[in-house]
Amino acid sequence: MKIYNNIEAFNNAFAINKKAVVGFFMNGCGHCVAFKPEWDKFKIKAESMGGGAIIGEIQQHEMDKAKCDTSNFQGFPTVRFYDGKGGFKDHEGPRTSDALIDELKKLNSIQGGGKKPRRRKKPRRRKK
Numbered sequence: 001m002k003i004y005n006n007i008e009a010f011n012n013a014f015a016i017n018k019k020a021v022v023g024f025f026m027n028g029c030g031h032c033v034a035f036k037p038e039w040d041k042f043k044i045k046a047e048s049m050g051g052g053a054i055i056g057e058i059q060q061h062e063m064d065k066a067k068c069d070t071s072n073f074q075g076f077p078t079v080r081f082y083d084g085k086g087g088f089k090d091h092e093g094p095r096t097s098d099a100l101i102d103e104l105k106k107l108n109s110i111q112g113g114g115k116k117p118r119r120r121k122k123p124r125r126r127k128k
Helices: 007-018 032-047 060-065 097-109
Strands: 003-005 020-023 054-059 077-085 088-090
Touching: 003 007, 003 032, 007 054, 007 060, 020 032, 020 060, 020 097, 032 054, 054 060, 054 077, 077 097
Parallel strands: 003 054, 020 054
Antiparallel strands: 020 077, 077 088
């Protein structure tokens, strides 16, 4: 698990690994200031966990430079989980480090679908 606080480094890593957890923050936002200690605890726990996802922290003024989808925001702070397949999910649960870790575990358990085995059709009965 790698943490990126720099937008350029995050974009380079996101281009390679699309599984990510991104925290979007805004300077001067009271909710962001209140959430920041839990976010920092989450980053420490996640880094020690390992796994395939990357963690990014993006400020509001840098969102236009981000390579990940930054559309449809409801407000700040927003934590978004990118599944690696082009989709994402905003975290809607409690804003605690433990709740974020639970979401991260779900994200790390998602694997690529691969090709499903083809079902064989039963042969038709022939009339005699």
